[in-house]
Amino acid sequence: MAKGLKSLGDILLGIVSFGLSYWFYRGHLEQYVHYIAHYGFYFQVLLNIVIIVLLSYVIYAFLKLLLTRKLKKQTLLLLYLIYFIALFYLLFLKNIGLQGLSLNPLSFARELYWGSHFVPIMNLLMFIPLGLLFPSRLSNLLLCLIALFSIESIQYFGHMGIFDLGDIVLNMLGILIGNAIHQLPQFQTLIKKILT
Incomplete structure (x- = not known):
């Protein structure tokens, strides 16, 4: 029972994280995507989806940290992997x-x-x-x-x-x-x- 409630809580947290990510992206980041997406319409659509999904995970990890006061080392490593991939793109691929x-x-x-x-x-x-x-x-x-x-x-x-x-x-x-x-x-x- 407790495991089921935990899973349901994780699903709800995921939905909230996605909603917050989508809202933040549409309200604050979408207008700046033209700075980092110069490879056509389909690339821009894919980039929008990738940014929203990655942002959702970051928000999910942050909300989970606030709720549990714990953070798995694997989560921190994954967050830094996302960070370094984004940094590489922004530094070397956005202005080819x-x-x-x-x-x-x-x-x-x-x-x-x-x-x-x-x-x-x-x-x-x-x-x-x-x-x-x-x-x-x-x-x-x-x-x-x-x-x-x-x-x-x-x-x-x-x-x-x-x-x-x-x-x-x-x-x-x-x-x-x-x-x-x-x-x-x-x-x-x-x-x-x-x-x-």
Whole structure:
């Protein structure tokens, strides 16, 4: 009986997660898909479905964590796998054929000033989970900086985007925020408590 109720609860949580994902996607993300989908109508439809499904899983895992105060290590690994796949797509596949150069380290300020908040905010937020993975030692931060310069260089020389110093600044800031959270004793305690 208890197992049946647990399964029913999981199904209901899945439905709620899908509903929240669909609502969030339609209300906040759909208008920005044109930034990351340049391969035709069918690709865009498939990308919409993939984003909604992956977002549903992320919301499901988060709601499950809130309800149970526990998170399976496999779930965390799967969440990071989704994160790295999304990061790879956003860094190397969304702008194939595009090449540009911006050596202004504050290029994002212009975007923010003119009301284009999505791309600069995402450039910051999408690197916070990476910063959560390791402590902020000088050697780690130096490796991150070299990696960010390498990524931007690959984008430029491979015609996969714009080499933008402003992106490097925001990405590095995201990593530093993640590192700062990682260093907090409360974060370490929380991780030990929730991981099963």
